[in-house]
Amino acid sequence: MTADGAAFGRARIAAAPDWLAKLGGKVPGLAVAVLIAAVATAGGKLVPVVGGPVLAILLGALAGVAVPGLRAVGLSPGYAFASRAVLQLSIVVLGTGLSLQQVVQVGGESLPVMLGTLAVALGGAWLLGRLLGVRGDTQTLIGVGTGICGASAIAATSAVLKPKEADVAYALGTIFTFNVAAVLLFPPLGHLMGMSSHAFGLWAGTAVNDTSSVVAASYAYGGDAGSYGIVVKLTRTLTLIPIVLVLALLAARRDARSGRMSLRTLPWHRLVPPFLIGFLVAAGLDSAGLIPASWHEPLSTAGTFMITTALAGIGLSLKPADLRAAGHRPLLMGALLWVAVAASSLGLQALTGAL
Numbered sequence: 449m450t451a452d453g454a455a456f457g458r459a460r461i462a463a464a465p466d467w468l469a470k471l472g473g474k475v476p477g478l479a480v481a482v483l484i485a486a487v488a489t490a491g492g493k494l495v496p497v498v499g500g501p502v503l504a505i506l507l508g509a510l511a512g513v514a515v516p517g518l519r520a521v522g523l524s525p526g527y528a529f530a531s532r533a534v535l536q537l538s539i540v541v542l543g544t545g546l547s548l549q550q551v552v553q554v555g556g557e558s559l560p561v562m563l564g565t566l567a568v569a570l571g572g573a574w575l576l577g578r579l580l581g582v583r584g585d586t587q588t589l590i591g592v593g594t595g596i597c598g599a600s601a602i603a604a605t606s607a608v609l610k611p612k613e614a615d616v617a618y619a620l621g622t623i624f625t626f627n628v629a630a631v632l633l634f635p636p637l638g639h640l641m642g643m644s645s646h647a648f649g650l651w652a653g654t655a656v657n658d659t660s661s662v663v664a665a666s667y668a669y670g671g672d673a674g675s676y677g678i679v680v681k682l683t684r685t686l687t688l689i690p691i692v693l694v695l696a697l698l699a700a701r702r703d704a705r706s707g708r709m710s711l712r713t714l715p716w717h718r719l720v721p722p723f724l725i726g727f728l729v730a731a732g733l734d735s736a737g738l739i740p741a742s743w744h745e746p747l748s749t750a751g752t753f754m755i756t757t758a759l760a761g762i763g764l765s766l767k768p769a770d771l772r773a774a775g776h777r778p779l780l781m782g783a784l785l786w787v788a789v790a791a792s793s794l795g796l797q798a799l800t801g802a803l
Contacts, residue, residue, distance in 0.1 A: 473522070473525045473526075474525045474526045474528075474529040475526060476522060476523055476526055477522075477523035477524060477525055477526020477527045477528075477529070477530070477761070477764075478526035478527075478529055478530055478534075478757075478761075479526065480518060480523060480526065480527075480760075480764065481508070481526065481527060481530040481534075481757050481758075481760040481761040481764060482530075482757055482760075484504055484507050484508050484511060484757075484760035484763070484764065485500070485504050485753060485756040485757040485759075485760045487507060488500045488501070488503035488504035488506075488507050488756055488760065489504075489752075489753060489756055491503045491507075492756075496664060499599075499624075499627075499658065499661075500752065500753075500756045501599045501620075501752070501755050501756045501759050502599065502620055502621075502623075502624040502759075503756075504756045504757070504759040504760040504763060505616070505617055505620055505759040505760065505762055505763035505766070506763065507760065507763065508759070508760040508761070508762065508763020508764040508765075508766070509617065509763040509764070509766045510763075511763075511764065512763070512764050512765075512766065518764060519764075523764070524765070526761070527761040527762075527764050527765045528761070528765075529761070530757050530758050530760065530761030530762075531606075531613075531758050531759075531761040531762045531765070532607065532610075532758075534754050534757050534758045534761070535603050535606065535607050535754070535755065535758035536607045536722075536723035537723070537754055538603065538751050538752075538754030538755045538758060539600070539603065539604050539607070539723045539726070539727050539751075540723055540726035540727055540729075540730055541730070541747055541750055541751035541754060542600065542727070542730075542747075542748070542751035542752075542755075543726065543727035543728065543729070543730030543731045543734075544730045544731070544733070544734050544739050544743070544744065544747045544748075544751075545682070545734065545744055545747065545748050545751075546682050546685065546686070546730075546731040546734060546735075547682075547731075547734055547735050548731060548732070548735035549735055553679075558650055558653070558654070558680050558683065560796060560800050561650060561654050561793055561796040561797055561800065562654055562680070562683065562684055562687070563687075564792060564793075564796040565595065565654045565655060565789050565792050565793050565796070566595045566596065566684075566687055568595075568788055568789055568792040569591055569592075569594045569595025569596075569785060569788075569789050570591050570592070570595050570691075572591070572784070572785045572788050572789070573587055573588070573590060573591025573592075573594070573595075573781070573785060574587070574591070576781045576784055576785060577591075577781060580777045580780060580781050581777060582777050582778050582781045584611075584615070585609050585611035585612065585615040586611075586615045586618050586619060586778050587781070588605065588609065588695070589602050589605055589606070589609075589611065589615060589616065589618075589619035590618075590619045590622050590623075590778060590781060590782050590785065591785065592605045592691060593605075593619050593620075593622070593623045593657060594622075594623070594626075594657055594782065594785045594786060594789055595687075595789065596684060596685065596687055596688055596691065597657070597658065597659055597681065597684060597685045597688070598623045598627065598657035598658030598659065598661070599620060599623060599658055599755065599759070600658075600659065600685065600688075600755065601685075601688055601691075602616065602619050602620060602623065603755050603758065603759075604688050604692055604723075605691070605692065605695060607723060608692055608695050608696045608699055609695060609699055610699075613762050613763075613765045613766040613767070614766060614767065616759075616762050617762065617763070617766055618778045618779075619778070620759070621779070622778055622779055622781075622782030622783075623657045623658060623782070625779065625782065625783075626657060626782060626783065626786040627656065627657050627658045627661035628661075629786075630652075630655070630656045630657070630661055630665055630786075630790075631656075631661050631664045631665045631668070634648075634651070634652060634655075634656065634665045634669075635648075635665060635668045635669045638651065638669055639669075641794075644671075645669065645670065645671025645672050645673040645676070646672065646673070646676055647797060648666065648669045648671075648673045648677070649666050649669075649672065649673040649674070649675070649676030649677035649680060650676065650677070650680055650793070650797060651790075651793050651794060651797065652665045652666040652669070652673065652677040652680075652681075653666070653676070653677040653678070653679070653680025653681045653683075653684060654680060654684065654789075654793045655789050655790040655793040655794075656681075657786070659678075659681050659682075659685075662677050662678065662681045663677070663678060665677070666678070688727075689727075689728070
């Protein structure tokens with residue numbers, strides 16, 4: 449063996465333990481996040497209105513306070529891996545449940561209401577954030593979570609913005625509060641207004657934050673409100689693509705202005721996140737019939753568990769003092785935004801003749 453070959457062999461041997469050490473360093477924290485996610489998933493089945501993902505961040509935060517050892521430095525790499533890599537992979541897996549044929553079929557008739565409520569959510573988040581002093585990532589996450597698809601939208605947006613744990617927790621807490629309110633209030637309000645099943649499904653699909661809550665509210669209403677509401681909600685999920693692309697570009701420009709990176713030399717994956725491409729590929733494969741129907745439920749379960757694991761990691765990293773510092777203003781912003789989106793959905797349905 450030549451001297452160069454021997455040196456190359458020694459370099460490979462030296463590099464292997466370093467790679468294994470980095471991977472091994474993530475395992476303890478990731479294992480804790482998975483354990484919390486398993487408990488939260490079981491709890492979410494008992495209390496479906498709350499859901500596993502929201503329980504995960506709550507249980508993670510409580511566990512971190514109750515057991516100080518869970519805040520050890522050695523566990524942090526695993527929590528970070530869960531809240532980033534696992535989070536991004538979950539978005540790809542959830543794309544397997546989106547049929548583009550259904551999007552085309554439903555999109556034409558629901559598009560005006562869908563885009564109108566999205567504009568109200570994003571514009572309202574900008575305006576209310578300025579008025580209430582809720583700025584930065586908290587403002588963006590609440591707006592996107594309210595306007596698109598709750599926890600999933602917050603997860604996708606967080607993968608791009610990399611916000612503080614407290615910002616994610618506040619946004620999820622806000623979404624959770626008004627998910628519960630929607631499930632309890634929307635069905636009786638719909639009957640009071642004499643809405644058809646079709647109209648209620650469109651209302652739930654465009655004005656309820658999280659997919660699980662759309663299912664709960666629309667199926668509680670009866671008729672075909674449930675099936676229609678789900679398809680509207682899945683179609684609404686596609687608006688994540690342009691929103692995340694824009695946010696990725698804004699985040700890249702922010703990094704360039706701060707001197708951390710030049711916009712010209714910015715890697716392509718900072719402008720077009722790979723998980724978003726994966727989401728589209730997964731949706732395309734499902735639309736082409738390449739993903740068997742029998743796989744849909746297991747893949748959906750796996751994707752949801754990944755999001756739950758990611759949020760458990762965020763909860764375990766959360767510092768309660770950061771939440772106390774933000775005060776009540778984010779929740780007030782979420783309340784006003786939720787009412788505005790719900791009202792605009794009804795108004796747009798009335799204008800377009802869908803109500």
